Amino acid sequence: MSSFRPRVPAWTPPPAREGKPWADDPAPRLEEHFRRVRQGTMAGMPFLNEALAVAALPFARVQGDWVGIVLTPWFLHVYLLPGGGELWQDLAQGLRRQVQLPAGTMDFIGDEDEALGPLQYCVLLAPVPQFATQDEALAAAREALGALLTPPPAEAASTPAATVGNEAGAPAATAAGTAAAAATAESAAVNDGRRGFLRGILGRP
Numbered sequence: 001m002s003s004f005r006p007r008v009p010a011w012t013p014p015p016a017r018e019g020k021p022w023a024d025d026p027a028p029r030l031e032e033h034f035r036r037v038r039q040g041t042m043a044g045m046p047f048l049n050e051a052l053a054v055a056a057l058p059f060a061r062v063q064g065d066w067v068g069i070v071l072t073p074w075f076l077h078v079y080l081l082p083g084g085g086e087l088w089q090d091l092a093q094g095l096r097r098q099v100q101l102p103a104g105t106m107d108f109i110g111d112e113d114e115a116l117g118p119l120q121y122c123v124l125l126a127p128v129p130q131f132a133t134q135d136e137a138l139a140a141a142r143e144a145l146g147a148l149l150t151p152p153p154a155e156a157a158s159t160p161a162a163t164v165g166n167e168a169g170a171p172a173a174t175a176a177g178t179a180a181a182a183a184t185a186e187s188a189a190v191n192d193g194r195r196g197f198l199r200g201i202l203g204r205p
Contacts, residue, residue: 013092013093013094013095014092014093015092016090016091016092016110016118017090017093017112017117017118018090018118019081019082019088019090019117019118019119020082020117021082021083021084022066022081022082022083023083025058025059025066025068026059026066026068026079026081026116027056027057027058027059027068027070028056029115029116030056030068030070030079030116031054031055031056031070033113033115033116034054034056034070034072035054037072038054038072038073042072042073042074045074047074047127047129048073048074048127049073049074049127049128049129049131050073051073051131051132051133051134052071052072052073052128052131052134052137053073053134054070054071054072054073055070055071055134055138055141056068056069056070056071057069057070057071057138057141057142057145059079059081060145060149061083061085062085062087062101062102062149063085063086063087064083064084064085064086064087065080065081065082065083065084065085065086065087065088066079066080066081066082066083067079067080067087067101067148067149068145069124069141069144069145069148071128071137071138071141072128073128074126074127074128075123075124075125075126075127075128076124076125076126076128076137076140076141076144077121077122077123077124077126078106078108078121078122078124078144078145078148079119079120079121080099080108080119080120080121080122081116081119081120082118087099087100088120090118091108091110091118091120092110093110093111093112094109094110094111095109095110096108096109096110097110097120099120099122101148101149102148102149102150102151103147103148103149103150103151103152104152106122106148107122108120108121108122109121109122109123124144
C-alpha cells in the first residue's frame with residue numbers, strides 16, 4: 001500500500017460571511033464597539049497610548065460602500081463596510097484582498113464581529129506612540145482620510161485658452177484663466193501633500 005498522505009493545510013479560513021449593507025454611517029457603532037473593547041479586553045495593556053481616546057471619523061461613501069478611519073489608543077485603521085455598492089466583496093476572516101480606493105490600491109484584512117457583522121480593515125499605524133495628544137492624532141486621521149479619498153491628479157488638458165471676440169473682454173478672460181490656474185495649482189499642492197503624508201504613514205516611497 002502507498003504511504004502517501006495528502007497535505008493538509010495548517011489553517012483553513014472559515015467561509016466568508018455575507019455582508020449586509022449599512023444604510024447609515026457606521027462610524028457611531030464602530031466607536032461604541034471599540035470603546036467597549038478599550039474598557040474590557042484592552043484595559044491595562046502596556047502598548048496603549050493613554051493620551052488617546054477611541055474616535056471614529058464620519059465615513060464616506062465610495063462606490064456605494066462605506067470607508068472611514070477609526071482611532072484607538074492602540075491603532076489607526078481604515079475600515080471598509082458594506083453599503084450595497086461595488087467596492088465591497090465578502091472576505092473570510094483573516095484573509096486579505098486588495099481594494100482600489102481613489103488614492104490607489106490598499107490591502108484590507110477580513111474580520112467580523114457578532115454585533116457589527118463582517119468588516120474589513122487596513123492598518124495605517126499600530127501601535128500609536130507617536131501622538132502626544134488626541135487633537136494631534138485626530139488631525140493625522142483626518143489628513144489620512146482626505147488623502148485616501150483624493151485621486152491622483154489627471155494630466156492637464158492641453159487645450160488653448162478661450163478667447164473673447166473683443167479687446168475689452170480679453171483682460172477679463174485672461175484674469176479668469178490666471179485665477180483658475182492658480183486655484184488648480186493650489187489644489188494640486190494640497191493633494192500632493194496629502195499623498196505624501198499617506199505614503200509616510202504606510203512607509204511607501
